[in-house]
Amino acid sequence: MTFRPILERTEKRPILIAGPCSAETEEQVLQTARELASDGRIDLYRAGIWKPRTRPGEFEGVGAPGLAWLKKVKEETGLKVTTEVGNREHVFEALKAGIDVLWIGARTTVNPFTVQEIADALRGVDIPVMVKNPVNPDLKLWMGGIERLYKAGITRLAAIHRGFSFHGETSYRNVPHWQIPIDLRRNFPDIQIICDNSHICGRRDTLQEVAQKAMDLNFDGIMTEVHPTPDQAWSDAAQQITPAQYNAMIESMSFPEANSTDPIFAKHMNDLRHEIDEIDEDLLNLLGRRMKIAEKIGEYKKENNIAVLQTSRWNEILSKSVKHGAKKGLSEEFVTVVLKAIHDESINHQIRIMHGEEAVK
Structure with a gap:
């Protein structure tokens, strides 16, 4: 299999994806986008419209109306936008709204039937898709999700490493198990791998540490949750940071070259x-x-x-x-x-x- 990059760029630097965990209100979505766009760092603005939650009663996203807000982000800031899709209907709605990049979440990747449904809905459409690792540490299941999309004709594919569920004491929300994305790259040498440091950490004080490790391991990008008032966020408040904090994090990181000719x-x-x-x-x-x-x-x-x-x-x-x-x-x-x-x-x-x-x- 030969994968194409999810974004066409001339800069030799990591792909930076940032935005709120959830699109809550139009103003929140636009304010976050404005502040991120003003610094000119990010390549892709993310926001969850449909939110698969662990337990009922939690905020499950604003749904299709939030797509109009992302469309306004594109019009006002020029940023490309991405959101999560969990089924066929989500795909159709996102495509109609002109979403630039789709991603498949960890709870969806775990179900081959649903991934196949999404792949069938995308057949004949040339759009980049990012596939998060399944909830449990299962490399073959992750590879299978990517392969289903590839067989449907999607070649602009990337993998998102967001860590894996773990029962017991751990300093992570989702244990990274770094060897699994490394093994994914061994099987798919040219696929881009994005580190979702927010979901690995589950807390804002370790975001830079995890992001830096991903860069040191030659990952291709970072996906970070950013919110204008993180403590008031409707979902995953503890792991989100402000646009200013995000820019400071990126500014203080180092981005090693993949190799040297010396x-x-x-x-x-x-x-x-x-x-x-x-x-x-x-x-x-x-x-x-x-x-x-x-x-x-x-x-x-x-x-x-x-x-x-x-x-x-x-x-x-x-x-x-x-x-x-x-x-x-x-x-x-x-x-x-x-x-x-x-x-x-x-x-x-x-x-x-x-x-x-x-x-x-």
């Missing part, structure tokens, strides 16, 4: 990458040795009719490793993820010993 830089990078390759090989050799020992433990447990999982031992390993990792500059999250993967593999090896090859999937 031969000295290339040599240093190749040397360091060679070191990493050697270390990775050592790590795999050590993990192989560890699994051999796990298999010996499995044999001993089988002989003595002992259960494979020993919870107290696992808790001891995890606790000790997190403390040791902290001394090496490794985060608790990283150590936990790595140790859980190793532990799961050890369990699989021991089950193979206990029950035979057919027990391992």
